[in-house]
Amino acid sequence: MRIAVIGAGVAGLACASELASAGHDVVVLESSRSVGGRAATRRTEAGAFDDGCPLLARGSWLLELAPLGLELACFAERETPVPSMETLCVALGAGLDVRAGVRVARIVRAARGTTVRIESGDGIDLGAFDRVAVTAPAPRSAELLADGEPDLAERAGRVLYAPCWTALAAWDERLALDFDWHREAAGATPVAWACRESAKPGREPGERWTVQAGPLWSRARLGDDGDIVARDLVAALGLLGHEPLPPPTLLLAHRWRFARCVEPLREPCLVSEDLCIGAAGDWCAPPPAPGDPGALQEGLGVPAALHAGRALARALIA
Ligand SMILES: Cc1cc2nc3c(=O)[nH]c(=O)nc-3n(C[C@H](O)[C@H](O)[C@H](O)COP(=O)(O)OP(=O)(O)OC[C@H]3O[C@@H](n4cnc5c(N)ncnc54)[C@H](O)[C@@H]3O)c2cc1C
The missing domain is CATH 3.50.50.60 (FAD/NAD(P)-binding domain)
Structure with missing residues (x-):
């Protein structure tokens, strides 16, 4: 057929x-x-970002990927395909x-x-x-x-989905943040997930951060301007490290209207x-x-x- x-x-x-x-x-x-x-994976002049799904959950389902011959590596208590x-x-x-x-x-x-x-x-x-x-x-x-x-x-x-605002930011110098990733289930800050992309196994060097907002924050800001949202997410990343960050050399926003299914x-x-x-x-x-x-x-x-x-x-x- x-x-x-x-x-x-x-x-x-x-x-x-x-x-x-x-x-x-x-x-x-x-x-x-x-x-x-x-x-x-989004490619930019500053390097690549996994701007949607950042990692794969562990579980028996990963065995089904074995025939693909993928290289999987451990990061932040989950798995990532290498190199992206x-x-x-x-x-x-x-x-x-x-x-x-x-x-x-x-x-x-x-x-x-x-x-x-x-x-x-x-x-x-x-x-x-x-x-x-x-x-x-x-x-x-x-x-x-x-x-x-x-x-x-x-x-x-x-079917119902939760949205997700995502900021992609790069700097010429390594930031003084003493963590490579941050996951926040409770939604106490706007940031649900933040990750230094180059810390993931097999990635190219360069200071790049993907910052993803939680569903409530994303929904409340859904109609906002992407540049402002991205700046706010980078500021929230700085608060996690207890000091303001320098202005990034690259800053992009992605509004995922349908990021994760919540009512399938x-x-x-x-x-x-x-x-x-x-x-x-x-x-x-x-x-x-x-x-x-x-x-x-x-x-x-x-x-x-x-x-x-x-x-x-x-x-x-x-
Ligand atoms: C920010 C974010 C974080 C996430 N975190 C996780 C996570 O931690 N763990 C996890 O398991 N999952 C996560 N997910 C969800 C995961 O990425 C998705 O569930 C999965 O990738 C969905 O795959 P899919 O093929 O069903 O849909 P999609 O990936 O949406 O694929 C649909 C495709 O159809 C194309 N398309 C749509 N309309 C048309 C058209 N009219 N004509 C032609 N093409 C069309 C689209 O361009 C797209 O490529 C996350 C997603 C996002 C956005």
Whole structure:
């Protein structure tokens, strides 16, 4: 079958590689210039930053990454792919036909059980496919599903996310901060996560910090100007070290509107009755392990995206 996968994040690439391994003709359409989605790495003139997902949680799910031949190293009580987070998606996407810079705007179906057409934002026909897998964050997936599968769109539309403001800052000199990372669960300061990028294993040298705000602070400041938000996050980093920081030589802000899923769908994926259109992502959480009510929360994020992408592949070709 000819199958289109929309999105080259963890879920889309996991889905596409499972479909390609089963012998299908798969094309991955990605709106950004590179793979990774929220598990990407941002390159700047000052060096690279893991500006989305910073680290991978430990757990048995990591064994599923073994066939990828990734190098994983320990940092801040979690694991990081070496030399960058995006290595995970580069490995997941190896050998796949990934078309970057292609934003899908519409999924059009003529009748049940026939092929599905896809259109880009400027109305260009991207072709006809036997199956389409949508793997954007749930609110974006809901928009794409609205025409062809309104019922699936409504279910995806119920999923809730927390936003995350992220500041990326670099300095010419090493800062006097005597820690390489800081994690704050209680939300006592704006900073939920801060990390000296060069302290992560296998990274290039240079004083670069990624500072991520907690969900409440991020939501309260969601409409604010990125430059101001980034300055405030750097100031908050300075307070953690008990002294103001010098002005950074590079300061960027990234507003993740849909950073982490907080209220997922309790299904492994969504698939239309005729199996032509499906959707999945980190918003399709696997059910909690029996007797372990905390397992679902632990599994959200990258592990959920990986499982959901694979579940969607299996469901589409069942
Ligand atoms: C700041 C932050 C911190 C995080 N921390 C952690 C953590 O500590 N641990 C953890 O496990 N997870 C964490 N996560 C979450 C984790 O990154 C995500 O759960 C996971 O990467 C989601 O993968 P996905 O494939 O489901 O979605 P995405 O990564 O969002 O991939 C979807 C892809 O679809 C593309 N796309 C969207 N719309 C279209 C369209 N119309 N046409 C074409 N392409 C489209 C997007 O560009 C994107 O590449 C964090 C995320 C953020 C942002």
